[in-house]
Amino acid sequence: MNGIDAATRSAILAARAAAGDAVRAWRGGAAYCALEAAFADCPADDPALAMDRAKALLDDGGWAEALLAPLVAALAVDPLFEPPLRVNRDAMRIGAVLFDCPAVSIAACRTSAEAMRRLPAPTSISFSGRLAVTRYVRAGGALLRRWHADPAGPEFRADTAPPCHEAGALRLFDGAVHAIDGHREAQLVAGAMQDVVTLVATIRAGAAPLMREHAIADGRLLRVASGDERASRSEMLLAFLRLAGRADAHERFEDATHDPAFHLRWAAMREWLALDARAALPRLAAMATRDPHAEIRSAATRMLTVVRARLEAPCPG
Numbered sequence: 342m343n344g345i346d347a348a349t350r351s352a353i354l355a356a357r358a359a360a361g362d363a364v365r366a367w368r369g370g371a372a373y374c375a376l377e378a379a380f381a382d383c384p385a386d387d388p389a390l391a392m393d394r395a396k397a398l399l400d401d402g403g404w405a406e407a408l409l410a411p412l413v414a415a416l417a418v419d420p421l422f423e424p425p426l427r428v429n430r431d432a433m434r435i436g437a438v439l440f441d442c443p444a445v446s447i448a449a450c451r452t453s454a455e456a457m458r459r460l461p462a463p464t465s466i467s468f469s470g471r472l473a474v475t476r477y478v479r480a481g482g483a484l485l486r487r488w489h490a491d492p493a494g495p496e497f498r499a500d501t502a503p504p505c506h507e508a509g510a511l512r513l514f515d516g517a518v519h520a521i522d523g524h525r526e527a528q529l530v531a532g533a534m535q536d537v538v539t540l541v542a543t544i545r546a547g548a549a550p551l552m553r554e555h556a557i558a559d560g561r562l563l564r565v566a567s568g569d570e571r572a573s574r575s576e577m578l579l580a581f582l583r584l585a586g587r588a589d590a591h592e593r594f595e596d597a598t599h600d601p602a603f604h605l606r607w608a609a610m611r612e613w614l615a616l617d618a619r620a621a622l623p624r625l626a627a628m629a630t631r632d633p634h635a636e637i638r639s640a641a642t643r644m645l646t647v648v649r650a651r652l653e654a655p656c657p658g
Contacts, residue, residue, distance in 0.1 A: 352421055353421050356421035359419070367415075367425070371407075372404060373408060376408070376447070377442065379394050380444040380445050383443075383546070385444075385545075385546055387546055388547035391544045391545075391546060392472050392544055394445075395447075395544065396474050396520060398447075399474050399475070399518050400476075400518055402540060405478075408440070412424045412426075424437075427441075432456060432460060433456040434450055436449060444546065445543065445545060446545070447540065447541070447542045447543075449538070449540055450538070450539045452481075452530060452536060452537040452538075454481055454483075457530075457531070464557055464558065466505075466529050466554070466555055466557055467527060468488075468493075468524070468526070468552065468554075469527075469552055470493075470524055470548050470550070470568045471544060471545075471547075471549070472521070472522055472543075472547060473521050473523065473541055473543045474519070474541070475519050475539050476541075477513050477514070477515065477516065477517045477518075477519075478515065478538040479515055479535070479537060480517060481533035481534055481535035482533060482535060483530045483531060484510045484513065484530070485511040485519065485530060486528065486529045487510065488526070488527040488528070489505060489506055489526060490504075490527070490553070491503060492525045493524070493549060493550075493553060493565075495633075496634065496635065497551065498635065499636070500636070502562040505555045513530075550568060550569040550602050551566070551567065551604065552567070553565050567604055569605075572602045572608075575597060575600070575605055575609075576605060576609075576612075578593075579593065579594060579612045582616070583612045583613075586616070587616070588617045594610075595613075595624060598628065603634040603637055606628070606637060607640060607641075610628060610641070610644075614644070618648050621648075622648060622649070625641055625645055625648060626641075628641040629641035629644075629645050
């Protein structure tokens with residue numbers, strides 16, 4: 342709170358202390374509890390029910406006004422009240438997570454038409470690998486550009502991935518609701534004349550392990566990133582073990598190289614090689630001949646030659 346006078350600082354701290362009751366009342370209110378009930382029985386491994394519930398919810402946006410009304414009222418009483426919403430902001434948009442549970446995350450977002458006109462046009466689009474439903478509360482006269490691509494299956498290879506293809510654009514209107522399958526579809530809002538306001542429900546179940554970014558100009562694949570939270574956490578923990586020099590954790594690296602997620606298997610092997618290449622060598626040799634994924638077999642074969650050469654090289658001097 343640097344640069345804030347003592348009186349304002351005291352007022353902010355007092356507002357934070359008093360906010361607890363308002364937040365608890367909000368989360369115990371009818372609107373919030375209705376959302377919890379709507380998604381409470383959605384299975385963790387099948388997105389169909391959560392997707393149906395999200396579509397039904399977003400067909401009518403009145404629930405959002407009811408959900409936010411207590412927070413707006415609290416702000417009217419005290420402008421220093423901080424709503425319990427996780428906020429994200431970039432050069433073009435600002436968004437807030439309104440509701441989050443194991444089945445779905447629901448966010449509100451405002452995209453600036455002025456920023457859309459001022460900033461360079463996007464050169465790529467992303468296939469998120471997730472199912473989502475969007476309600477365009479205010480469409481702003483925008484177009485919805487759309488692309489299609491084959492989903493990234495178990496044998497997906499970045500070096501042979503086909504390009505995506507643009508489909509016909511749609512003119513959006515206030516209240517329009519669109520569902521998207523991020524395994525095979527990508528979209529981009531363009532040409533807005535006024536700010537675009539959306540409600541987006543993103544389904545957690547059924548997410549693809551990979552997110553893919555393609556070039557808009559020719560559809561070619563640009564890069565791939567992990568969209569698997571479990572695998573990403575495992576990669577971070579293995580990186581920590583490597584940085585900590587924990588060669589005694591070789592069983593953790595070994596186990597991860599057998600994970601069903603092919604990208605985690607190879608990430609684990611890279612970390613293990615960086616930590617203790619001699620210990621990792623037998624497993625690397627096995628992956629070169631027996632890993633289920635062709636791209637990993639190829640990468641392991643190339644790496645095997647490099648590692649063996651370095652381990653067998655005579656010590657200098």
